[in-house]
Amino acid sequence: MPKYGYFDDKNREFVITRPDTPTPWINYLGCEEYCALISNTAGGYSFHRDPKDRRITRFRYNNIPPDRPGRYIYIRDLESGKYWSATWQPVMKAISHQSSAISYKYECRHGLGYTVIKSRYRGIDTETTYFVPLGENLEFWALKLSNSSNKTRKLKIFTYAEFCLWHAEMDMADFQYTLNIAKAHLEDNAIFHETEYAPGADRFNLSFFACDRNVSGHDCDREVFIGPYRSEANPEAVEKGRSFDSFASGGNPIASLSITLTLKPGQSENATFILGVAEKKSKAKDTVRKYADLSSVLEKLRELKSYWEDSLSSYQASTPDPEVDLMVNTWNQYQCRTTFNWSRFASYYEAGIGRGMGFRDSNQDTLGVVQAIPEKVKVRIGELASNQFKNGSSYHKFFPLTKTGEKGGYSDDPLWLILATAGYIKETKDFAFLEERIKYIDGGSGAMYEHLKKAIDFVESEKGPKDFTLMRFADWNDCLNLGTDNETAESTWVPELHYLAIKEFVRLAEYSGQKADIKKYMALAKTIRDNFKKRAWDGEWFIRGIDKFGRAVGSKKNAKGKIYLNTQTWAVMSGIADDKKARLCMDMVKKYLDTKHGIMLMAPAYAEFDPVLGAITTFAPGLKENGGIFCHSNPWAMIAETMLKRGDRAYEYYKKILPTVKNKIADTHKTECYVYSQFITGRDNPHFGRARNSWLTGTAAWNMVAITQYILGIRPEYDGLLVDPCIPRKWKGFSVRRKFRDAIYEIEIRNPNRKCHGVKSLIVDGKRIEGNIIPDFQDKRVHKVRAVLGK
């Protein structure tokens, strides 16, 4: 049994069995406008649409003790005066593996869009279900209390949520201002937080916290509730057993309601709390009335669960490896959706005040969800294209709520729009999308097709002295800062992406009948390839770039940073390298970058700051891009290996960073073992194997692509569903049930000769098909497909 928890696959839940996980293990609730991050001990925060401009509750990042505050419920036994928390934090009673006569029992279940935390202490059981219902801007905290002791118990319940003063950046920096604006008070059994604040655009100033039972007291002023020199662990109100009925006029507003309950032995009672935002107080009150009855709340939970079941049903696999199935059928899809929803906006590691929606990030995120939600992907790609300038460049990040953005000198950004668009059209065959007119940020508009063409042209216009793309501030690797706008440093990786993007664009041009473009861009692709072949090879691998002094970066000539992963994987993925060099460079990846915990982004790690290389050299060795196992880049190696037909190696790489596998080494890995983290610490650091920055990462989408499209090998193509697996030799076969353009395909793959690739025969609905593309039926029916490998 793993130390901290296990997968309950039947319920699609991860069950955490002790509260003191090595880092907070969190969940994201809400998949529309309201987002609530919640940890396994109910820590976390909420926001509405934008984590900077509309932060609802406050979070103390990087705090000690960690993970404060949160959505807390205190339980106080009115007879003994003892009190504890329904979610372990913040009171943190001794837990059962610790030595204590009366130990605290605990369980947390993170499900899809909901989290349930149970406790048992001093004969009282609690079960608190947290979720954000569909179609509403609120979260429920549905508490069930049961008396498992043999005497009647009189209990007082206190809630605690700490409001953010709306603007998260001011809230953490401008205390002179923010600590004088709060207004919160009780009205009609609910707390209303109506604080006005300075930023003018999109003012939003009403949140509310209500209960479906009559409250016996309340507090809106943090300092009154907590008391002097105390913390969430021992609030004065809870210790004294009574709310002080404070309102907030300045200071820190909170939502604390108290209710009193009497439970006979065996008896249970429910109390449901709502935390939400509304435009007007009357609307908030309507909402509270709407959910006055528990059954209406539970109905919303059922609706949410069936929404997710439906969504996941677009892709379900059954392989010989249950760890693969767990991820691909539930958790990887779930993480892909979360990442698609919130880009890199806000997490436990990203304070949510500056990142916004990433242009390259969000384009890549579409690749992981397009099979499940093609309509939403189309809208998102259109939104991304509208963050492009007339010259084909684009914002690097943007803020949909305030309609602002920032460029910042990233040389790869615009090209990702082509990969996302190709992915969408391959899934949907919606070529009409290419003709839709979409605005440019600096005026005018153009067909989507034109947007893509301009992206290619813009990158083509940015060439350096050796005919590679100018690096500018950075390419995909944000922290490898070889140049500035005035400097000549070049990226050898952007040409690989450029080459692939042009090939994808040419395919679209073919389907669109744009003959002049086909010719022009095929020629351009050849020029790029010729230059790359001539100048990017280092002898055993491809260099990563050229610094402003004309020196190779990622070359055997360097003392540190000799070999980088991305130029090798993309040499293969893009098809720019010939077969021999493709194999050799990927063998060098295996030799120099592969570790037991995954593939490092580069090696050896830099030991000293070097201003010519930039921020990458400020990281401690083995962390982030400086020799870390940057998980986003690992699936590119898996894809490259499938292209080289090395299924065992692709699968080996896949398993090395698979979260489910990390459950066995949770004390090393530290972050959640049901989602990917941004990176795992590399070999050159004493914390080798420790992951950081879980949840919002391009790793989710690319691993989904790697496993479903390249390893399991069911890949949408314009003409149909391509079947091209590249699996471990030991597998006998596997099956996939997949939605594709209004039809369902139940695909069974057999691997009788234990070759790992090559479709020898393909039978669709009982009929043999030539080649390996399943026809595009679009008939809303279920089709049985059987393929045999070993060609």
Added chain:
Amino acid sequence: MPKYGYFDDKNREFVITRPDTPTPWINYLGCEEYCALISNTAGGYSFHRDPKDRRITRFRYNNIPPDRPGRYIYIRDLESGKYWSATWQPVMKAISHQSSAISYKYECRHGLGYTVIKSRYRGIDTETTYFVPLGENLEFWALKLSNSSNKTRKLKIFTYAEFCLWHAEMDMADFQYTLNIAKAHLEDNAIFHETEYAPGADRFNLSFFACDRNVSGHDCDREVFIGPYRSEANPEAVEKGRSFDSFASGGNPIASLSITLTLKPGQSENATFILGVAEKKSKAKDTVRKYADLSSVLEKLRELKSYWEDSLSSYQASTPDPEVDLMVNTWNQYQCRTTFNWSRFASYYEAGIGRGMGFRDSNQDTLGVVQAIPEKVKVRIGELASNQFKNGSSYHKFFPLTKTGEKGGYSDDPLWLILATAGYIKETKDFAFLEERIKYIDGGSGAMYEHLKKAIDFVESEKGPKDFTLMRFADWNDCLNLGTDNETAESTWVPELHYLAIKEFVRLAEYSGQKADIKKYMALAKTIRDNFKKRAWDGEWFIRGIDKFGRAVGSKKNAKGKIYLNTQTWAVMSGIADDKKARLCMDMVKKYLDTKHGIMLMAPAYAEFDPVLGAITTFAPGLKENGGIFCHSNPWAMIAETMLKRGDRAYEYYKKILPTVKNKIADTHKTECYVYSQFITGRDNPHFGRARNSWLTGTAAWNMVAITQYILGIRPEYDGLLVDPCIPRKWKGFSVRRKFRDAIYEIEIRNPNRKCHGVKSLIVDGKRIEGNIIPDFQDKRVHKVRAVLGK
């Protein structure tokens, strides 16, 4: 006996007798490049020159529990395993007024530039002296441990300082980045924090923490020292009694050294810790060696104390009111120096990431310190003038380290330069300063005289439809945001300041013999005065401005914000109002704005947000500018009352906001009772009387001016030292010892007829003098002055 502490005037210390003050009661250590904020329980943080770019240690603002972390020393009894803190926080043992068998005894002495915290617990006494020595970029923590029990004790001491990752803004927001850059380790008995970080300009990456005894262990990694789900209150290392000897490679770097000591009954031992910054490691090691001996540390403490004694000696008064003497002789001067040093850069309420040096703030700050440090004031005024543009406008705030600044549309900024310059020349007679060439921020340079003229001209060029100065974003009242760059809202207060500044400028023009300017600017002053008389009167007081729709603000016609303080006080101070209106408007101040806790900035407070009025209406009623007792504005009322010869009322206003007076109502006032706070909550709020934002406020300088120059009435003029007191009738007299232009004046004022003003006779060195100006001897001698009031 006041509840929290008392003044030890002999030692110029404020003695805090219990640690749980209503807010942290702090001190500022360091008056050169190194600044350390320290609370009465050793909380706080340090920075070098710039609190954003060179933050040395980290602070969690607005935290619960409050005031973490700090400069902590844990003491662990190796026999019993009990541990506690030498400064109460963070372990927070029960204190003597609480019920506890073994209670914790405590005392904190905040002195000038140093803080001493004593504890007694379980037979162990500690005395920790914190100070920043002159001429060094470091702070000492000098610990003395004594065994007052009757058995030999074996103790282990652990220190704790949490490093900031240099750039305070990234440190609190960009965890994805910052948590991967830390590098800290032990070398030669000291911890070195050598973290590199991204911002390129003025990189600074070395701090160190050392001890003058051999250390037995160390920790550099916060998570290792503290342990999972713990805090500073119960670190795992202290609980287990051993350092883990961790180094930091990513994560949060700390400085924890441990030493082991054995104390016989009655025995004492010392251990001195140094936290500092250096350019190179070799220099840091030299510094550590330099202070290896305790006597060298104590010598620096003596040097610091005599530096301050010297500095204060420039002005010492003896009045019938000891509360006045306490403030004017020690604490008000001390706060003036602190405010002069750090402007509004960083406090417990100002996170130190965005404010920088204020242009108007720092000009005003010079007024409070010019008698003590005229040379430093000259340098500062020159620096301020160099933040002016060729057109006479200026930055609103600027950052000396990075040489950057921001404008921001404040209509009053440039004028303050004239008041500061006049103040400096009145103190020094250094008219040559007017001829010094000083650069403009946008190129070129001009004589200081030209800088001043341009300031007047710029403001004159910014007129609205009613010939008042355009408000722009705001004037002195930052949060009364009537207009923008494109709007016609006007300030009626800026014309008052403008009028006064022109009068001061004309005096300088007279001494400079600039006849054309005299004529021109006298005419301009008249125009401004005529317009003001014609249009600013509301019937019983002066309006505050005109909104963008042409409506009066601060008028009896308004439902809220009927009367504002500043246009009344400045009508008198500037001399722009005739005598009858001057008296009437100040009587209306008394009637509508005065309260038992001080004078409110305006009334009645706004209850609802109004975008036409701006941020002032986002404050809860009674807070900040929205009907708060904004202390900065109170001395202007005192000065105005002395000009109206109403000494009792001036003194009444002075006493109402005097910090020393607040010691009796500390639980209401909450902030330190030895320094002014920015504001006290006004009548329209349930927290009426509660102060906020202590220490860095223009209140310090203006109260120093009000008490010394207008109430006690010893005021530098170009031709000598003016004697013009306006004191309470009940006073028999008072005396002042003051340095002025290289001479010392011992001035005794008698008030035999209990009239409060009017010098009837003036005797200097035994000789009767006509008028009330003491001649300007400049002879480095002591002169005896006796004046009798009652003319």
